[in-house]
Amino acid sequence: MTSTKSKDIVIIGAGVIGTSIAYHLSRRTDCNIIILERNTPGSGASEHSFAWVNAFGKDPRDYHTLNRRSLDMWYRLEQQLDGDIGIHLGGEMRWECSKERAVQLQLRIHQLQTWGYPCRLISRNEMLELEPDLCPRDVTAASYSEADIHIETDKFIDTCLIKTRENGSEIITETNVTGFTIRNENIKTVITTNTEYPCDIVILACGVETTQLALKVGVNIPQQRSPGIVIKTTPCSKVLQNVAVIHAPPMNNELQHLHLRQLVDGTLRIGQGTQEGINRDDSQHHADTLLANAKEYIPKIGNARAIPTPIGYRPMPLDGYPIIGFTKAIQNMYIALMHSGVTLAPLVGEMVTLEIVDDVDVDWFKPYRLERFV
Ligand SMILES: Cc1cc2nc3c(=O)[nH]c(=O)nc-3n(C[C@H](O)[C@H](O)[C@H](O)COP(=O)(O)OP(=O)(O)OC[C@H]3O[C@@H](n4cnc5c(N)ncnc54)[C@H](O)[C@@H]3O)c2cc1C
Known part of the structure; x- marks a missing residue:
């Protein structure tokens, strides 16, 4: 790429x-930025996310480190934005009730500690000191990852867009991008349902739709379908006093692990299985079952009701790792497609700008270029 002075950038x-x-x-001068959003900001995967910011389950080491760096950058981003971004500090606590899973947790904690991740095994007493309202039942092993946080994505996006507008950028919503005009292996204009936008650089940050849009200019972005469900509840009193996120073991063999967090408005977000687990059950029954399980562990949830949420689709490259960078075929098209986007947002924003x-x-992005699929 050549110098980007006074470039028109369409996101x-x-x-x-x-x-x-x-x-x-x-924040950088000499860029004119337009963001085009087909619905309302944050209405894609970001709205459906569990939004646990962590490097706990991230492998291999390089990918763990990428997530860890980004986790640490959230605090600086919060200071810069100087507004409510819905950040919940307090760490993540989890426990197991089977012997096999206890061994796996102990091994994982040991590995993460050797990687310098601030986590440790804790006793049942320590669990209850952290969260006095918890009824954890049998505990074969428990851990606490002190640095983990969660984010209210709608608040982050709103605050980010206010600042972005103040810095002179334009945000155009309810505008669907339908195609591009190309000259000499470069996108010249971005075509929407309403008009065309001339551009020097185009950034595809359109989540699961990235593959379809890139195909319009002949670029293949390999992606897998990854549906997931995080249910919501009506508000209840504060059920987590210190930690931001909990992971609890399944109540029986038919159920999966449970993850739970609480927002400032008192509502809960509850999911099951792993962060990448496939789930298409958006029924009231499924939502009720998840909440009933959560109540067994946290009776204080009381009369909160479960609200089923539609399936969310994770932007998920074929091998599970981010695709970041310019494409070779269309030289001014930049791809930013990834799962764990809530964790990675601060790092990706800053490094893509570089x-x-x-x-x-940026060296950190080397393993995540599109060319690895060729
Ligand atoms: C169930 C679930 C649980 C998750 N849990 C976690 C977690 O615990 N931690 C974590 O870090 N990550 C988690 N993720 C992943 C994370 O939410 C995503 O990686 C992140 O939200 C991706 O953000 P994005 O901006 O790339 O995509 P999106 O939020 O999908 O935003 C893309 C936007 O592009 C717009 N768009 C699409 N096509 C067009 C078009 N043609 N024209 C104009 N606009 C268009 C969409 O309307 C959308 O608003 C989870 C995701 C899901 C679904």
Whole structure:
């Protein structure tokens, strides 16, 4: 890429990734930024996310480190934005009730500690000191990952967009991007249902739709379908006093692990299985079952009711790892497609800005280029 002085940059998609990139770009002068969003900001995967910011289950080491760096960057981003981004500190606590799972947890904690991740095994007493309202039943092993947080993505996106606008960028919602015009292996204009936008650089931050849009200019972005469900509840009194996120073991062999967090408005978000687990059951019955299980562990949830939520689709590259960077075939098209986008948003926003404005190849992104699929 050549110098980007006074470049027109179009970002497609206003989820956590598109807005973080937009904000970081907007802090640099000499870029004119337009964000195009087909619905309302944050209405894609970001709305359906469990939004646990962590590097706990991230392998291999390089990918763990990428997530860890980004986790640490959330605090600086919060200071810069100087507004409510719905950040919940307090760490993550989990426990197991079977012997096999206890061994796995102990091994994982040991490995994470050797990688310098601030986590440790804790006793049942320590669990109850952290969360006095918990009824954990049998505990074969428990751990606490002190650095983990969760984010209210709608608040983050709103605050990010306010600052991005203040910095002179334009956010155009309810505008569907339908195609591009191409000249000399570069996108010249971005075509929407309403009009065309001339551009020097286009960033595809449109989540699961990235593959379909990139195909319009002949670029293949391999993606898998990854449906997941995180249910909501009506508000209840504060059930987690200290930790931000809990992971609880299944109550019986038919159930999966449970994860739970509480928002400032008192509502809960509850999911099951792993962070990447496939789930298509958006029924009231499923939502009721998840909440009933959560109540067994936290009776204080009381009369809160379960609200089923539609299936959320994770932006999930074929091998599960991010796809970040310019494409070779269309030289001014930049891809930012990833799962764990809530964890990675601060790092991706800042590093994509370095790549685009300062014309460098960030080493940290080396394993995550599109070319690995060729
Ligand atoms: C069930 C579930 C649980 C998750 N749990 C976690 C977790 O605990 N921790 C974590 O870090 N991550 C988690 N994730 C992943 C994380 O939510 C995503 O990686 C992240 O939200 C991706 O953000 P994004 O901005 O790339 O995509 P999105 O939020 O999907 O935003 C893309 C935007 O592009 C817009 N768009 C699409 N096509 C067009 C078009 N043609 N024209 C204009 N606009 C368009 C969409 O409307 C959308 O608003 C989870 C995801 C799901 C679904």
